[in-house]
Amino acid sequence: MLFRSEALRQRIARLSLRQGTVDEARRLVDRALRRVAEVGLEQAAGEFNRGGEPWVDRDLYLFAIDRQSRYRVLGNRPEGVGHSLYDQPNVRAEQADAFLRAAWQAHAKGGDWIEYQGTRWDTGEPVRKTGYVAPLAADLLIGCAAYRSAAADDGTTAPPNEPAAAAAEAPDEAMALI
Numbered sequence: 001m002l003f004r005s006e007a008l009r010q011r012i013a014r015l016s017l018r019q020g021t022v023d024e025a026r027r028l029v030d031r032a033l034r035r036v037a038e039v040g041l042e043q044a045a046g047e048f049n050r051g052g053e054p055w056v057d058r059d060l061y062l063f064a065i066d067r068q069s070r071y072r073v074l075g076n077r078p079e080g081v082g083h084s085l086y087d088q089p090n091v092r093a094e095q096a097d098a099f100l101r102a103a104w105q106a107h108a109k110g111g112d113w114i115e116y117q118g119t120r121w122d123t124g125e126p127v128r129k130t131g132y133v134a135p136l137a138a139d140l141l142i143g144c145a146a147y148r149s150a151a152a153d154d155g156t157t158a159p160p161n162e163p164a165a166a167a168a169e170a171p172d173e174a175m176a177l178i
Contacts, residue, residue: 020060022113025144026132028055029111032062032142033134041136049078060144067139069100076121090119106133107141115148 020028031054036044048055048062055062061075065085074080080088085096099116106112111134120127131145 018058020058020146022130022132022146022148024057025060025130025146028057028060028062028144029132029134029142032144033136036136041140045073048073048075049081051075051078059147062142062144064136064140064142065100065103069096072140073142090124103133103141103143106143107135110135114143114145120147 032044032048035047038044039047045064048064051061056075062073063071063075064073066072069085071080071083071085085091085100086093088096099114102114102116106114111132113130113132115128115130117126117128119125128148129145130148131143133141133143136142
């Protein structure tokens with residue numbers, strides 16, 4: 001019996017979820033902030049935009065947006081760097097406004113969770129996302145978001161301000177702009 005339980009424990013330890021979790025998204029932002037402190041924004045942004053490990057993990061990737069609503073980092077689609085959030089496919093202006101309002105409020109707090117209704121880049125299907133956003137500079141925020149199940153039950157620690165405060169800041173009509 002001990003052998004079977006040890007074998008099961010080892011298999012579970014190797015198990016990798018297909019989607020990232022909110023805890024992993026937060027850790028990715030924290031690692032990115034440390035990397036910027038180590039090597040500077042320009043070098044770090046270049047690393048983040050190249051994608052791949054450790055800056056892209058399954059469906060988790062970094063994004064950084066400036067006050068002019070332009071992507072400075074877009075880890076899953078580096079060709080989007082320099083383009084406006086408002087120019088993204090399937091994004092209406094009011095949706096971009098709602099997302100940016102929530103993200104800049106999180107920036108002003110020194111970092112916080114946001115929750116929003118989004119659209120998957122690959123399929124166009126609607127999904128809920130929860131992200132952590134932090135200041136990278138006075139005019140620049142960085143974040144990472146995870147897909148959420150309909151019940152928001154992915155076995156992770158729920159963000160501290162979810163859902164009541166985050167939902168008030170980021171209405172359901174906000175798109176997954178990241």
